[in-house]
Amino acid sequence: METLDAYDRAILQHLQANGRLTNTELAQRVGLSAAPCWRRVRALEAAGYILGYRAEVDRHKIGLGVLAFVRLDADQINTAQLRQLEDAIRAIPEIVSCHYISGAGTFELQVVGRDLAQFSKFAREVLIQLPNVKDLHTSFSLGEVKAAGTLPLGAT
Template sequence: MSMKLDTIDRRILRALQRDGRLQNLELARQVGLSPSPCLRRVRLLEEAGVIERYVALLNPAKVSMGLTLFVRVWLTGQDEETVNCFTDAVRELPEVLECHLMAGDCDFLLRVVAADLDSYRQFQAKYLGRIQGVQSMKTEIPMQKIKQTSELPV
């Protein structure tokens, strides 16, 4: 169930999405509250699951994972066992940042990172292509990143 967010909650969420390391005093100043009510609101947002966790966003190129690829995957079937086998295997692969069950042409869409094309090819041959139930894959290579954000429009 979603929590009813007011204007102050939305300001808090926008500020924390921009900088999750904001100290409560600064956050309170930015959203127009005193520190105690601000902290109480943040705790309520955390407890309600609106704020799931805090993370550090890394620069992929600085950690030798500068290549992003999108992989469309077709399975041999869409039965529960085949789908579960695939999703269980993908969850164990740290190179797969996102995995989406799709409606439409392919069964799954993955966002994968790698150091370079050779590294990706090895990953594909050694791991992705060997997952039981994978019938075929098509890799899409983006030429330019236009927009990437983790900020939701609240």
């Protein structure tokens, strides 16, 4: 599966909006019968377009009121040390996202915490102690305008 047609894009769009749709509901929304829709969903999964299904949880309702963006600067490190740092980052549940970045810094992290005091302690006792970390620069979310949601599936 190298290219997506209109049905594939429609399936992806609907599943991004609601991953709990039954196959019958999905088929009706995209204009297919159930069996071809099911085959297309399985093909999209097998080809790696659909990576998985999960619930979106409101972080505020579970007591995670702080969202911080942390630019992590690493010392000049070799490949083995970089892999060690990556593995350490992956193992920390409070780090919900990590990206290599261009410009100043090595990584951009999204970190959640209960409150500022807890985040401060976490930054001092966990983040700055990660292997080969030189410095941290933190910005805090003051409010959310748009969260990661659906990917645009226009004419791709």
